[in-house]
Amino acid sequence: MPFKRYVEIGRVALVNYGKDYGRLVVIVDVVDQNRALVDAPDMVRGQMNFKRLSLTDIKIDIPRLPKKKSLIAAMEAADVKNKWENSSWGRKLIVQKRRAALNDFDRFKVMLARIKRGGAIQKELAKLKKQNAS
Amino acid sequence: MYHKRGIWAIKAKHGGVFPRHEPKEAPPKPAEKPPKYYPADDVRHPIPNHRKHKPTKLRASITPGTVLILLAGRFMGKRVVFLKQLPSGLLLVTGPFKINGVPLRRVNQAYVIATSTKVDISAVSAEKFDDKYFTKEKKKKKNKGESEFFETEKEETKALPQEKKDDQKAVDTPLIKAIEAVSDLKAYLGARFSLRAGMKPHELVF
16 A cells, blocks of 8 residues: 655645644645645745645645745646535535534524434335335 | 922923912811710721622623523523513523413523524513512511411412413514524424533534
8 A cells, every 4th residue: 555645846735733724735845854835825835844734635736836826826727626625525624614613503403404304214214115025 | 200200390391380279168067066975885887888780791692682591490401582681680581481481581691501593572572571570579477376386388379460471472472473484493492402412512603
């Protein structure tokens, strides 16, 4: 089982610790064995320890240390945002955020919806069981 | 300190002299007669307390029509509609009675979680309710004879006066109409709140 996600220029990573927790950033240069120079469209370029980054599958095509404008253009061309939001990891994070922001009334409505869905499933199951038995 | 307070500058402004105001003309005090009677012992008089309490500051999240979760007491966990803050600082609250059995009631702000769900309360007028409406009636003292010492007193169960029932209805009918306009809100108010596994109160958004 070889490695599949490498630290390289253009690798998109998720920040998993610190002030920028949850932000998607692009590795723009490597400082030394432990740190990378990291950039995102809405952030000042800065260094970050690799321990703070979780590498993703997404990679974009950029030269070393691109200008902010060309970085944004490259991200648009590779469609990073949509690729991330459609990936299972990205979708999970979106669902987690949505659940955390639920109101008490919303949680009640979700409970009613789950019971309703369960009821519909059980009805179909009972029908199929009956068909199978006969 | 003299230099820091700038006394020298004030003096310089007023020609070397610190400005003084002449004392105001005090109204002439009436001549006090020597008292006729001096008590034998020194009596301690309590110092009069003129402090007046203000009603408790209402949390910004609690506005008329907010759904509150009661945290203590007989109706613990019930979701209830907030009407107004009474002059004593307590919150006036109603179930509505038909939905969850909570009548017009006073509740302390500290035992309440305010949710962000609001009900339209414009059709309800809670003006006539204040703290006097909710005070218990004083029990009349019975003269205890010896025979009555040994008899157990039968507690007279007081039926709720019709006037209070009418008040409840008057407040609840427009409120229930507003509640039924929102889907699932009636069932929501009828259900009790409880913590389940995995719910962390400090992380929940109410």
